[in-house]
Amino acid sequence: MKEESFVYDRTLRELFHEVPGTLVKLLSGQGIKEVLETSFPKVEERRVDLLARLEDNTLFHLEIQSVYDPLMPVRMLKYAVLIYEHYHVFPRQMVLYIGVKKIRLENKISRQNLCYTYAIRDIGEFDCRALMESDDITDNIIAILCQIEDMDRFYQKLMQKLARLESKKREDYLRKLFYLMRLRPDVAKMLKERGKEHTMPFVLDKEIDPLYREGIEKGQKEREVAIARELLKQKVDIKVIAKSTGLSEAEVKKLSDASDNPS
Numbered sequence: 661m662k663e664e665s666f667v668y669d670r671t672l673r674e675l676f677h678e679v680p681g682t683l684v685k686l687l688s689g690q691g692i693k694e695v696l697e698t699s700f701p702k703v704e705e706r707r708v709d710l711l712a713r714l715e716d717n718t719l720f721h722l723e724i725q726s727v728y729d730p731l732m733p734v735r736m737l738k739y740a741v742l743i744y745e746h747y748h749v750f751p752r753q754m755v756l757y758i759g760v761k762k763i764r765l766e767n768k769i770s771r772q773n774l775c776y777t778y779a780i781r782d783i784g785e786f787d788c789r790a791l792m793e794s795d796d797i798t799d800n801i802i803a804i805l806c807q808i809e810d811m812d813r814f815y816q817k818l819m820q821k822l823a824r825l826e827s828k829k830r831e832d833y834l835r836k837l838f839y840l841m842r843l844r845p846d847v848a849k850m851l852k853e854r855g856k857e858h859t860m861p862f863v864l865d866k867e868i869d870p871l872y873r874e875g876i877e878k879g880q881k882e883r884e885v886a887i888a889r890e891l892l893k894q895k896v897d898i899k900v901i902a903k904s905t906g907l908s909e910a911e912v913k914k915l916s917d918a919s920d921n922p923s
Contacts, residue, residue, distance in 0.1 A: 661900075668758070669709075671839045672724045676710040680792040683802055687722065687754060690714040700742040708739050711751065719743060719751035726759045726843065733769045736778050753778035758805050760843060769877050797821050801837050804847050815854040855894060888912050892919055 661860040685691050694713040700706045710722040721743060725732065736753055743751045757765055757780060768777035788806030791799040792814055800818055809816050823831050841848040891901045892915060902909045 667901050668723060668726045668839065668843060671836045672738050672758070672802070673707075673709050675802060675836060676722070676724075677796045679712070680794075681792050681796060681798040681800040684710070684714075684720065686786065686788075686790055687756065688714055688752070690716060690720075692720075693717065693739070701747055706742055708743070711743065714752075717751055719747060719749040723753075723755050725755050725757050725765065727764065728763045730766070732890060733766050733776070733778075737769060737776050740776075740778075755780045757782045758843060767786075774839075790914045792817070797825075800838070801833060801840065804837065804840055804844055804851075808850075810849065811850045811854065813852060822865055827883060853899065887892065888915055889919065 666784060679695050681692055691714070692712045693715050696711045696713055696719070698708045698711050700708075705877050708721055709724050710720075712720050712722075712826065714720050723736065723739070728737070732755065736755065740750055740753060743749075755765060755767065755778065757763075762782075765780050767773070767780045777875055783802075783805045784807060786806075788803050788808075791803035791806065791849070792808070794800060794803075797818075800821065801816045822833060824832065841851065884907050888901050888907055888911075891905075892912070898912045898916060901907070905912075905913075
C-alpha cells in the first residue's frame with residue numbers, strides 16, 4: 661500500500677506541477693496569482709506538493725494524502741517553517757484527502773507552548789463539476805477522484821480533449837489517468853463500460869494502461885475491432901492497423917473483406 665501511495669502522490673505532484681487552477685480556486689476561494697518554488701534544500705531536500713501566491717497575495721500550501729499518516733501534522737509544521745524561512749510569511753495550509761476509505765486525519769498539534777493547525781478537505785465531499793467543465797485537462801483528470809454524476813458527458817469530453825493532444829503528451833496524461841483510476845475502482849468500471857460503447861478517437865497504447873495488465877478490460881477485442889473498422893474507413897494500410905490495434909493482419913484483412921462485401 662505504501663508503494664501504491666507513492667505512485668498516486670507522484671502522479672498528482674506531476675499534475676500539480678502543471679497547476680490545476682480550477683482546483684486551487686475551489687479549495688481556496690481565490691485564483692492563483694503566481695506559482696512559487698516548491699523545493700526547499702536545507703540539511704535534506706523537502707518538496708511540497710503545491711505552493712502558490714493567491715490573488716490576495718497570501719501563500720497557499722496544498723498537500724495530497726491518500727492514506728493515514730500519524731505524522732502528517734509534524735510534516736505540515738515542518739513545511740510551514742520551511743516556507744516561512746524562504747518567503748518570510750506563514751502560508752495558509754491544507755491537506756486534500758483523496759483516499760477511498762473514510763478515515764479521520766489529524767490536523768493539529770496541541771502541546772505546551774505550541775498550538776498549530778491546518779485545514780483538511782476530502783475530495784469526495786465537494787462539488788467537482790467545475791473541475792469537469794474546466795478547459796484545463798489537469799483539472800479534468802483530477803475530477804475522476806470526485807463523485808461523477810454524468811459519466812457519459814465526462815467520458816466524451818475527456819476523450820475529445822485527449823484526442824486533440826499530440827501523441828506523447830496524450831500518453832503521459834493517459835498514464836496519470838489510469839494510475840488515479842486505481843484509487844476509484846467504481847469509476848474505472850464505468851469508464852470501461854463507456855470504452856466498450858464508444859470508439860476512442862485515438863489508438864490507445866496498451867503498454868501505458870495498467871488496467872489491461874490487471875485483467876479489468878475484458879472488452880479489449882471488441883474495441884480493437886471497432887478501431888480497426890474505423891481506420892479501414894479512413895483507408896489506413898492493413899499492416900499499420902494491425903500494429904496499432906494488436907489484431908493480426910489476417911484478422912484486419914477479414915474485416916476489410918467483410919466491409920467490401922457486406923452480406
